[in-house]
Amino acid sequence: MLCPLLFLSAFIALAGAQQQTITQSSMVDISSCPIAYYGQKYEKLYVNFTRREIAFCFDKFYNPGSKGDCIVGSSPDKRRAHFDIVQADSFLEHGIRNKTQTIQNSLRCSVQITMQISSSKISLDLFNFGTEAALSLEAHGIGLVLYRTRVSGVVINKVEVNNILYNYQNDDTIDISGCRHSGTVYKPGTVVNSDPQICSSVTCSETATLQTSGCGPLEHCQGNGICMSASTCTVTGPTVIDVHGHMNSIQDRCAYSLFPTPSLPDFHVVGNFRDRRRKDVSFLDSVTLRVDGHDIHLEQGGRVQLDDSTLTLSSSSQLVHGVQLSKDQAGVTAKLSLSNLNISVFFDGDTTQILLEGPAGSSVEGLCGNS
Incomplete structure (x- = not known):
């Protein structure tokens, strides 16, 4: 993992002029690299340091009892997190595509969050693929680093690196794309609803956009989906x-x-x-x-x-x-x-x-x- 780490460090140096450091509960403007988090586009991050965890929420500050859209997990050694907007790069895009195997669009930019946990540097990255998005965790220290993705307070997925001696995982990447319909999250490539009586269907496309289909203006439904x-x-x-x-x-x-x-x-x-x-x-x-x-x-x-x-x-x-x-x-x-x-x-x-x-x-x- 030496080469990716060196590459990542180079990226930080190039984009360092935009870096923002958070030491207390704060709102971070990510409008220059908005993230489509499970189908909802966000331009702000609300950062909370709790007693044992750090939370990155998209709609409001984190509260364990609230139903927000958040990424919650391992807290840094000190109440400090660094934010950076990183421009798209073909090498990075290729790596994310290989790891998710589901992303269709091109990489536009990413929000990079770096922290220190157990005296080791970790990187949590949100990747903007237009209507799609990905979340990546890179950690090199010994021990468990874990972040869970939540929508309306419900855990959807997680990124996890659990390094033990002689068994290094180093990174984990997941697809956080989706579509929202009536408050529910749907995975890309799934049917949201379908009514054959009126030949109408709503699907979440492979690129995470809601698509409605039905009969054309000069057509009528036979009542069996045709x-x-x-x-x-x-x-x-x-x-x-x-x-x-x-x-x-x-x-x-x-x-x-x-x-x-x-x-x-x-x-x-x-x-x-x-x-x-x-x-x-x-x-x-x-x-x-x-x-x-x-x-x-x-x-x-x-x-x-x-x-x-x-x-x-x-x-x-x-x-x-x-x-x-x-x-x-x-x-x-x-x-x-x-x-x-x-x-x-x-x-x-x-x-x-x-x-x-x-x-x-x-x-x-x-x-x-x-x-």
Whole structure:
């Protein structure tokens, strides 16, 4: 441990001009290096010397019966503690990352507290990693040095060095990052709360920030934690308006794939374009639904063909190969549910509207997906 100790001493010398010495209960301004202590950002340290311990509190002076955010532990030989603000260093950052294995952000600065315990120098350091933070203890004397972290008076963790002859530990480092929600501390990477009925969840991210997720403005919750979105594709005459609102025009007389989706290989919607009133312009003439190897043709005049057979439809739904077919004065409607998708295809002889309702992010290809 000789090299880290020499390195630390160099740091103290460089930053020594900012050093502040405390010999009695005092408040230390750390606004130049604020610490996010278990999710709460603090710019002050309140230092107390008790009969047997020293306390470094963030919200008020320490009282054993109070519920403060504090680091409490081994008292120095004399009522004396030195404070210093140390700028970021890549070597130091690398060391803290290796010891915690959880810190994600970059080191910005640290608050270094040095004291003397059992005639040996110890260093207690608070590291600012933006929304994250770490606490490190370095001690080289024989015996136990211990500091406990508390939130609202409850012990959360500790740093401890217990050196005995021929068994030197020297240092201990812990991650003191977290998120606060309704007075409770949550570790990074955990779910704070979740309500599948409204598709809402609050999580403490890996970098210790609260993140709320839910359905988008054009989505609705299905009640099982799945956000559903509704997309519409319209084809009228030669014009296609895809699910993104982009407009395209068909120039030739062919069958075009309107709506294939990778998640449904057995379902396909095809638009058949032909010249009708004008020879130089293509118009939508019919729509074909391909379901499980069968073709359902929605044609002019409300005619519906299943492969080579004509179907007789009414306003009451008729189930044909999993497709609900109905017909009224406005046109023909085909509805089906496949996997997590609800699909509706309407055709009146001139215009078709394809409505897709499915999990947010469902992929749409073909002309309706502008591909």
